Amino acid sequence: MTNIVGTWRLVMTRAHNDAGEAMHPPYGPKPMGVTVFSADGRMIAVLCDARPELPDDDPEREYGSYCGNYTFDGATLVTRVDAASDPARIGSDQVRRVRFDGDRLVLMPPPRPWRGVTQHRELFWERVG
Numbered sequence: 001m002t003n004i005v006g007t008w009r010l011v012m013t014r015a016h017n018d019a020g021e022a023m024h025p026p027y028g029p030k031p032m033g034v035t036v037f038s039a040d041g042r043m044i045a046v047l048c049d050a051r052p053e054l055p056d057d058d059p060e061r062e063y064g065s066y067c068g069n070y071t072f073d074g075a076t077l078v079t080r081v082d083a084a085s086d087p088a089r090i091g092s093d094q095v096r097r098v099r100f101d102g103d104r105l106v107l108m109p110p111p112r113p114w115r116g117v118t119q120h121r122e123l124f125w126e127r128v129g
Helices: none
Strands: 006-016 031-037 042-049 063-072 076-084 093-101 104-108 112-114 117-127
Touching: 031 117, 063 093
Parallel strands: none
Antiparallel strands: 006 031, 006 117, 031 042, 042 063, 063 076, 076 093, 093 104, 104 117, 112 117
C-alpha cells in the first residue's frame, strides 16, 4: 500500500533516543489525532495528549496542528505549511519519512530535542472507514 489519500486516526505512538532506548511516548500514553490527505494534495493534522487529567509529575499536555499542500513519493511526505498551532511552522516544509506496517501508516518526523535528549518518533495511523 502506498496510497495515503483518506482520513486516518492516530492509534499509537512510540519514541526512542539515539541509543535505541524507549522514551516517553509522544502525546502521552493516550494519544489522539486525525489526519486527512485529499486527492488534490491538501492535508490537515491535529494531535494531542488525550488523557482527561495529567499527573502532577508530568503537567505538560502536548498538542499540535497544521495544514498545507503536500507531496508524497511513496517514502517521503512533505507538507508546505500555511496554517499551524505553532506560528514558527508556517511557511516551512514538514518532512516525514513514511512506511506501512500492515494496514497502518507510520509517519516518522526528523529527530528532535525533547527534554535534553534527541528523540526519534513514530506515529501509527489507521485508515478511518
